[in-house]
Structure formats: C-alpha cells, structure tokens
Amino acid sequence: MASDFSPHDSFAVAPMIDVTTRTFRRFARLMTKKAMLYTEMVAANALVHGKEYLIEYDHSEEGPCTLQLGGCDPQILSQAAKIGEKHGYSAINLNCGCPSDKVFKGDFGAVLMKKPELICDCVKAMRDAVSIPVTVKTRIGVDEFDSPEFTLRLISNIASAGSNHVILHCRKAWLHGLSPKENRTVPPLDYARAALVKEEFPNLCLTVNGGITSLFTARHLLLKYDGVMLGRAIIDDPYILAGVDAQIFKDESHIMTRDEVFSKVLDFTEVYLAQGHKLSHLGVFVQGLFNGCHGARRFRNYLSTHMHELGADAGVFVKAYEIMKNS
Ligand SMILES: Cc1cc2nc3c(=O)[nH]c(=O)nc-3n(C[C@H](O)[C@H](O)[C@H](O)COP(=O)(O)O)c2cc1C
The missing domain is CATH 3.20.20.70 (Aldolase class I)
Structure with a gap:
C-alpha cells in the first residue's frame, strides 16, 4: 500500500x-x-x-x-x-x-x-x-x-x-x-x-x-x-x-534572522501589492514577526493602526520597523 x-x-x-x-x-x-x-x-x-x-x-x-x-x-x-x-x-x-x-x-x-x-x-x-x-x-x-x-x-x-x-x-x-x-x-x-x-x-x-x-x-x-x-x-x-x-529537516541552509525575514517580506510585499492584494491581508501575519523582541508591541500597534488605510503600501511595514528599532 x-x-x-x-x-x-x-x-x-x-x-x-x-x-x-x-x-x-x-x-x-x-x-x-x-x-x-x-x-x-x-x-x-x-x-x-x-x-x-x-x-x-x-x-x-x-x-x-x-x-x-x-x-x-x-x-x-x-x-x-x-x-x-x-x-x-x-x-x-x-x-x-x-x-x-x-x-x-x-x-x-x-x-x-x-x-x-x-x-x-x-x-x-x-x-x-x-x-x-x-x-x-x-x-x-x-x-x-x-x-x-x-x-x-x-x-x-x-x-x-x-x-x-x-x-x-x-x-x-x-x-x-x-x-x-x-x-x-x-x-x-x-x-x-x-x-x-x-x-x-x-x-x-x-x-x-x-x-x-x-x-x-x-x-x-x-x-x-x-x-x-x-x-x-x-x-x-x-x-x-x-x-x-x-x-527539523536537517537542511544545511542558514537560518535567517528576523531582520532577514523582514527584508524578504518587503520584497514580497511589492509583488503582492502589484497583484492587487491589500496590505492588511499580509499585515495580519507580518504583525507577529517580531513577537518576543524589544519593541514588538510598537511594531504591532503601528501596523494595526495603519495597514488598513487606503493605499497602504510597504512603507507602512518600514515605518513600523523603524519605530520598533528606535524604541
Ligand atoms: C483560528 C483557528 C482555526 C482553526 N481551524 C481549523 C480547521 O479549519 N480545521 C481543523 O482541522 N482544525 C482547525 N483548527 C484547529 C487546529 O488545526 C489545531 O488542531 C488546534 O489549534 C490545536 O493545535 P495547537 O495547539 O498547535 O494550536 C483551528 C484552530 C485555530 C486556532
């Protein structure tokens, strides 16, 4: 079988x-x-x-x-x-x-x-x-x-x-x-x-x-x-x-840092938005990316406040990231 x-x-x-x-x-x-x-x-x-x-x-x-x-x-x-x-x-x-x-x-x-x-x-x-x-x-x-x-x-x-x-x-x-x-x-x-x-x-x-x-x-x-x-x-x-x-899979590849993942997210966001999707549909998942890190709450709060705005783009993610890093 x-x-x-x-x-x-x-x-x-x-x-x-x-x-x-x-x-x-x-x-x-x-x-x-x-x-x-x-x-x-x-x-x-x-x-x-x-x-x-x-x-x-x-x-x-x-x-x-x-x-x-x-x-x-x-x-x-x-x-x-x-x-x-x-x-x-x-x-x-x-x-x-x-x-x-x-x-x-x-x-x-x-x-x-x-x-x-x-x-x-x-x-x-x-x-x-x-x-x-x-x-x-x-x-x-x-x-x-x-x-x-x-x-x-x-x-x-x-x-x-x-x-x-x-x-x-x-x-x-x-x-x-x-x-x-x-x-x-x-x-x-x-x-x-x-x-x-x-x-x-x-x-x-x-x-x-x-x-x-x-x-x-x-x-x-x-x-x-x-x-x-x-x-x-x-x-x-x-x-x-x-x-x-x-x-888990014993793949030899490098484990990305959260910052490296975030950078990939930004590249992906351009593609995603160009396909006509809304930033908030991705943002709900991105929100959790820094959970447990210093400033994560500010990152989440900025995103949840701004990602639903008309025309919101990857700049919202970048701004949230800057706020977190500067906190
Ligand atoms: C928001 C949410 C939606 C879920 N939807 C489904 C579902 O569609 N099908 C399913 O089999 N289980 C569903 N579950 C149950 C999960 O697949 C999983 O069995 C459960 O959360 C226990 O695993 P965890 O303790 O790792 O969360 C859902 C769980 C959550 C939290």
Whole structure:
C-alpha cells in the first residue's frame, strides 16, 4: 500500500480557518520550503457545487500543501478530493475534529467521530477517487466517547479504510456547552493517548498535534512520532518557521534572522501589492514577526493602526520597523 505520509509531513502547520489562507502560505514560504502547509477547512459540498475558487492554488509558490475537506457524504467528498488533486494539492485530509456549530449542523467535523463507519466510507471513497495521499485529522474522542478503547477503535477504523496517516489532536471535543475556542483549551491534552495509539498501531504514521509551542518540543516528539503539527504557536510567533528546514529537516541552509525575514517580506510585499492584494491581508501575519523582541508591541500597534488605510503600501511595514528599532 502506498504511504500517505510524505517526508514533508514531519512538520506541518495546522489547518486554521481565517489563518492558513493563500496569503499566509506565501508568507510562510519565505521562511520554510519544507514544512507541509494546509488549507483552511473547505466544505466539500461547496467545492463540488461550483466554488472551486475557494481552493485556488499555485504549488510552485505555496506547496507542498494538503487540502483539508469537511464533509460527510462519501460521494461528494470523493468528487471534492478529485477537484483538489486536479488543482495540484499534495494530499487530501478529512476533518474529523472540528467542533464548531456550523459543522455540527452539517453533520461533519468532530461529529463524524460518533460515526466511525461513515468515516470509513468517506476515506474509502476518497482513496478510490484520487492517487494522492488521503489522511484524517481527528481528536482522541468526542463527548462521552473518550475512552482509550474508543480512540483505538476509531484509529483502527481509519486504518482499515485504507489511510495510513492520521493526525491526532490530543484532546477530546465537547460538542455541547463549549465554543470552538474553548474546545482548544478546556479539554486537557492527553499525549498518553497518542503513545497508546503508536504502541497499538506501530505501522501507522502518526502526526501529533496540540499545545506544541517550540521546535525543541517538536524535535523531542519526533523521536517518538512520525510528524508534528503546530497551529496557534505559528500565529503567535511565525518566526518559528524560519528554523524548521534546518532544525527539523536537517537542511544545511542558514537560518535567517528576523531582520532577514523582514527584508524578504518587503520584497514580497511589492509583488503582492502589484497583484492587487491589500496590505492588511499580509499585515495580519507580518504583525507577529517580531513577537518576543524589544519593541514588538510598537511594531504591532503601528501596523494595526495603519495597514488598513487606503493605499497602504510597504512603507507602512518600514515605518513600523523603524519605530520598533528606535524604541
Ligand atoms: C483560528 C483557528 C482555526 C482553526 N481551524 C481549523 C480547521 O479549519 N480545521 C481543523 O482541522 N482544525 C482547525 N483548527 C484547529 C487546529 O488545526 C489545531 O488542531 C488546534 O489549534 C490545536 O493545535 P495547537 O495547539 O498547535 O494550536 C483551528 C484552530 C485555530 C486556532
């Protein structure tokens, strides 16, 4: 059976709605060529009903990138997966962990964990439809279904459906009473569950996700697991990405300083604006570049005040940088 795990999957940036946009991916690629990036979750239904623009993609600029689909209809998901393959994505991922109201009503995301046979049917249908890897992102459980036996059965179902790469967000989802945001913090992380999965399914490629905040921790986890996936840590400190190729993928290239990344950002900004994009769409990511450094707050404040102005250009970034350096 072909592997659904690519070498790039050793380090992935998590799919995040309103974050992992095309702009984010182009920004991330200024720092890492090797990490696997993801799209935001895209509803399979929307994709097959004419909204292909949602997944416009340029592999040479953004790749490798996995398209994450939300859905629960095997037929629709298989069609959506085909569309994703046609657009050049490296893999298709099924979201079985998102707890938002929207997906709850649509009967997909975390709800799917309660219907393991349906997950099987979805994975099988997608596998039959495409020749690129098909993977699943799930949590360790949902609501009262959160025992170790439940997690193992879930993973066993996914593996038997033909996917040999699972991304495990190591906390359960509470579908009632917790917001999606609370569902990322309130249920505790349980990495022991990931260890159990790895022990029981040694041939399955397992990416772990949840609460990883540094490359140091990532490397430590990679001694045990096949891949790591970071989400919020990359929003908080995107500069983490500058160390990924050297520290995770053992690439010999020089690790850029934040100032060097910033200089690349300025070059990219010219191209980006010339393509008709707004500075603020890039600025939301650039804002975090100096987090943790002296003057970072001034940098952020200047950007958030000025990047939305009509005609805002790279000069706004430069001015924010000067203010930070002179503070
Ligand atoms: C703003 C935001 C949007 C998210 N959107 C998605 C999504 O579209 N699909 C998904 O599977 N998970 C989504 N997640 C969950 C993340 O992929 C990840 O599993 C979660 O944040 C835990 O990882 P972390 O602790 O490294 O952030 C989102 C998380 C955040 C913070």
